[in-house]
Amino acid sequence: METPSTWKESAVEKWRNFRFALTSKQAFLDWVQVPPFLDEDGKINEWRNEDLSPTPPEKRTWSWFNWVVFYFSSGFGNWTLGSTMVGIGLNWWQAIIAIFLSQMISSTAMYFNGRCGITYHIGYPCVARSVFGMWGSYYYVAARAALALIWYGVQLYSCAALLDNMFRAIFGHSYTQIPNHIPLSEGITSRRMMCFFLAWLAHLCLARLRPNQLTKFFWAKLIVLVPAMIGLFIFCIANTNGNVGPLYSPVAGDKLGWLVMFGINSGMGNSATYITNQPDMVRWSKKKNGAQWSQLIVNPITVTVSSTLGILATASINNKWGLDLWNQWDLLSAILDRYWSPGPRFAIALCAFCWTFYFMGINIGGNMLPFGSDCTMLFPRYLTIPRGNYLVTFAAFAIVPWKIEASAAIFTKFLSGYGLFMASVASIMICEYFFLTKGNVFISHLYDGSKANKHYYYHKGWNVQATIAYVIGISLPFPGFVGTLGPNVSATATHIFEFGWLLSFWTSFIVYYLICWVWPTRNQRLIKEMGLGWEQMAEELDVIDGTVISGESSSENGVELGKEGVVIQEKSGDQISKEVI
Known part of the structure; x- marks a missing residue:
């Protein structure tokens, strides 16, 4: 642990290095490059750096209990998941069953997709190299990085909305009367921009950390989340005597089956990023079974329980007050509108702070760290996980998430449907590892981009068989996905899209297995030989x-x-x- 004096010396040294970097172009290039990784012959390996290399034993610090805390704190805050299933015809217990089934499927996929990362202590970029090829993996890593970037900005704006609640509760009219100097066409006010900046600053303070350094942060997230969520639930139920009203109108016949499938698919979309991200997280685990069994058991239970609390609480408030609110910040704002006294204001301020802390944890674990991990492969000579974290944090302003939130119900649907593209990626990775290569990964070949790499160079750096399976997997639900963005499509296409994630996953899985059974890759042939x-x-x-x-x-x-x-x-x-x- 650094003392104040050593910290000061380190800061002074970094400042001197930065000043020297500005003296010439070559000095700047040398400064921005990460320390090179040298092969045994002393040559610089352009395909490798500290974070792309397997996690060394001293950094594998996450025990099974850390994983229980992580998945509990991540899953227990799914307050709004049930909102996608209510009002479409499912009654309350049908919605809960759909959520539970979706999370059981998600957790099972997470269990299998994390096996490679936890066994060889490598992240998603390296797993992608082993499956899709040294060059082909760039598409699949860049696609996930783009999704992480957009969601990072959107969830950062959610933190700003909650901070807006907190400051309104604390400072009252002194805060709400802050003059606005931003044009209305921009979709954000001066006070909300201030909240966005403060939320951004809080994320920035944690950007320098890797997952093995964030165990205490996720502990804190769990401690503040549970009381806030239970307290908000108790208030809503006590205020309305638990009367959820006629919100849930039952549907029978064939339509019910499609609605259940739609609910399951919506629940899958909630976990799609975590399924793909598994290698990036579990690579830091001490033991194999600790991470896998923890998420398999904890995630379905916590997500189902928290979604149930959210369904019942917001339904009762909407019924009594004649509103249509589902997210936390609008609900807290509505409570302030009706209870403007010191006690409720203090409770709302505390609750808003706790929910902000929760969204920070979700954003860091689900978006910032995956983006940072992806950057280590896209630009291995210049970016590490912390540098990637800083990059996505600064880029959050560039995507103007307040415009996304304000203008684009269609864009939100696009982000939710985007999960089907990741489903095919996860299915091919699982099929390759468990059924085609018997769980064998050749570590040294993950860092060789030359034609001499007979395991992972495939066909000019691309696994053609995997590419075919991926395209077929996403093509079936794609017309229905386009229909969610506005164009008219057939009812059949819409129903196919309602299978979304599951359809893409199993189509790519089966197609890839059959193709490789007839036409195996060179790596698969070598392993068999x-x-x-x-x-x-x-x-x-x-x-x-x-x-x-x-x-x-x-x-x-x-x-x-x-x-x-x-x-x-x-x-x-x-x-x-x-x-x-």
Whole structure:
């Protein structure tokens, strides 16, 4: 831990380095580049840096209890998830069942998609390289980075809306009468811009941290969230005597089945980013089972319980007050409109602060850190996870999220439907790892972009089989997805889109498996020829500080590190053969 004196010395040294970087173009380029990663022969590896390398043991600090806290704090705040399912014909218990089923499916997908990251301690960019190719992976990583950037700005604006509630409750009319100097056409006021800046500043303070340094932050998020959510629920129910009114009108017949599928798909969209992000998070875990079993058990329960509280509380308030509110900030504002006395104002200020803290945690874990991880692959010589975190934080202003919130119900639907594009990615990754390569990943080849990389270069750097499966998987629900943006499409296309995430996932999964069964990739053929068992590369190899070293093997067949790369040794009778991989 740095003392004040060492911190001061470090800051002075950084300032001197920055001043020197401004003396010339070459000095600036040297300053912005991250420390290069050197191969065994002393050459700089352009495909690798500290964060792309496997997580070393000393940074694997997350225990099973940390994962319970993380998934509990992430899942328990899903207050508005049920709002997508009410008013469409599902009654309250049908909506709850749809939410629970969607989260069970999501958690199962998270369980399987995290296996590679937790076994080899590598993030999503490296897993993508192993599946989609050294060059093909750029599309899939960039697509997720773009989604993370947009959602980061949108959720940052949600924090600003909650801060607006808090300041209104604390300062009253002195705050609400702040003059506005921003044109109405911009879609934001001066006071809301101030709140956005403060929320942005709070995110900026945490941008320098990696996931292994955020355990206390997620602990704090859990501590402040639970009382705030339960307190808001108790107020709504007590104020209305628990009368949710006639909001839920039951639907029977064939239409009910489609509505249930729509509800499940909506719930899947809520977890789509976490499914894809799993390797980025679980790579920091101490043990394999800690992260996987924690999310499989905790996530469905907490999301279902919190969504149920949100459905019942907001439905009762809407029924009594004649409103149509579902998000937290509009609900808190409506309460202030009706209860303008010191006690309620203090409670609203405290509640708004706690909800702001929750949205910060969701934004950091679900958007900022994944974007930072993606940047390490897109620009490995210039960006690390902290630098990527800073980049997305500064870019949040550029996407003007207040205009997105103000103008675009259509754009919000686009973001929700975007999950189907990520569903195909996750399904191909799971199929490759569990069914086609037997859980074997060749670590050293994840950092070789040359044609000599016989495992992951595929066809000119692209896994053609995976690309075909991906395109087919997203093409079936795509017309219905376009229909959500305004154009008229057939009822059939709309119903197909209601299967959305599940349809894309299973279509890509089945198509990729069948294609590779008939036309396997070179990597799959090599693994079959080597006779590797389940996760044998993980059992035989240790990963320490990003360097692959030989592990101990009880058999005469084994893996060792040679000068030219990883060597597979096999014995057949009296003959011993070795193959450099």
